Amino acid sequence: MSQASDPVKSEILLVEKHVEYVKSLDKKHDEIEYWMTEHLRVSGVYWGAVAVHLLGRGDALDRDGIIAYILSCQNDDGGFGGHVGHDSHILYTMSAVQLLVMYDALDKIEAKRVVDYVAGLQDKVTGEISGDSWGEKDTRFAYISLAILSFFDAVDTIDVGGVVSYVQKSMNYDGGFGSGPGGESHAAQVFTCLAALAIAGRLDIVDRDRLSGWLAERQLKSGGLNGRPQKLEDVCYSWWVLSSLKILGRVHWVDRSRLCGFILSAQDPDAGGIADRPGDIADVYHTCFGIAGLSLAGYSDCPLVEVDPVYCMPVAVIEKAGLRGWASRLPKEWK
């Protein structure tokens, strides 16, 4: 097979720097950003935990501290807020449950309370899932509801057919998916819809070739990926686009070596962490999705833990949870 003509000069993944960066995040109390992001701290911890787990350093963060913190964010309605004392939202409930699974502590919460909270967010008529009691609908929440419920082996507590039909209504002529029926295709929404369909075992409704072609064209000259045509490349799409291609079995439809080069060039060589683009300030969100992208792209200059493209958690964790079944429920024409 012919190779890329000008292979990217290899930069090295700064494993230790990134581990130190993630560990330092909880100590930046003199920075306004620390306080301004308090409302999504649970997700912040999840991004940091995924980053260190994929770097093979799952023990880098304080497990007991994280578990105690997560438990303190659960509300009376069974859902989790983004921080202690904040309202429940399905976004943070997802991060909280993912963390408990990663730290093998799901038994610390009462399954039924979380399951009831999530199941209560489905509109019984349309099948749509709300993000919280205020009723915002989005295909992101459709994915999250199935993912959370799958951890409790409780997917059947909601109308899965209703979720699938909602996702199907959000499909567009380019094969992609939007935030809901009528919404324009966007790589992050594509991921959520594909992952939802993977859990539901209904990837057969996807136009595989058309969507794969659209996703492949998200790669720009720099090797980085964008989320929609005519937009700038951004490290986080290394995850949204590549996880989608991975689910579709088409991860080789982009130049993975150039993508790795782009992600590595967005590292902060001094303080650690990865930014959205080279030269920008690093943050934990892009650090997580940059490393997850490298894992999917098969970066091999140092050992990385394999990430599951549906759950964005280590494959070994998902295997242990008994949730790798999605990979064997792919449409038979895909094999």
Add this chain to the structure above:
Amino acid sequence: MHGRRRQALKEPSVDEKEQSRQRVEKYCALNNSVMSLRANNVFTASALDQTKRLLELNTELHTVWNYRRQVFEHMDLWQDTEERQRMLEAELGFLFEIIMKNVKSYWMWNHRVWTLNSMPRADWKKELGLVAKLLALDARNFHGWDYRRFIVSNLKKASEGSSGSSGGEFAYTTEQINRDCANHSAWHNRSKLLPAVLEKASSAEAQKSLLRTETDMILNAIYTDPDDQNAWLYHEWLVSIQPSDEDRCHLLRDKVAAIRELLDLEDEKDEASNKRPLIELVDALAALDRLEAVTDTEKNECLETLRRLKSIDSYHVGRYSDMIQSLAQRWDLGSEHTSTMISQ
């Protein structure tokens, strides 16, 4: 932290440190005050004022947006229709100011939807004008487009007038496309409106004429920028919604002819600029093959084209190899032929 540049490492001055410390202190004090009002179920004008000041500093506090709505709904004034109308009109003004500073906050758009839905007399037409202004500044903002669809659905509920009807919205996308034929958001919205417009057509002939106009429009976009994948995808979709296979074949043959014309024009230029038309040539012939027999020459042309693509677009070699394999298999062109193709 999208798009914030990293500065060279520099120790902040004493003044800067002090400023930063004061900023943190002020923010935390206000945040703590709001969270404690909320914990104590305080629903007063002062709570409204404090949440407003906090949200101006940080639009992402969804718990605070939730609390602000609860305060409104608990106030005595809320029960008075006129007072509620007045308060919510002011809320729209406040929201507009901060939306213009950060158009990407989901929570703010949600809050605006709640505000409109809670108003005794929502002025949907005014909202439509407002979002048009916003989309004029940022034609691809998907929050803006989502919000526009929400307004239009409410306008439809309120009256069956021309503004906000699918015909009116269809004309709006035409306008946007005439301004910039590469506005993907406008094409996208158009694809959601076209089926209803076609359905309303008075006769099969009128329908055909609408589809012809649509094809001309998208071909114009393709000629303007042959590298625009989206325009080609829209064309593919138009092929799929044609009334008959005969129409589909016709459109695909026209497409092949258009591509050959483009390739002739582009020949002088950089080979890379041929990439998109070459992919589309393969796609069009492969699609035709499902409707009518394509010649062996055309089949070979597909495989040759994919081989050429592998050499001009090294980013997508894996895709072209897969396509060679799947077409060779479909056309039973022998494994020897295929493996040579893939390895080249």
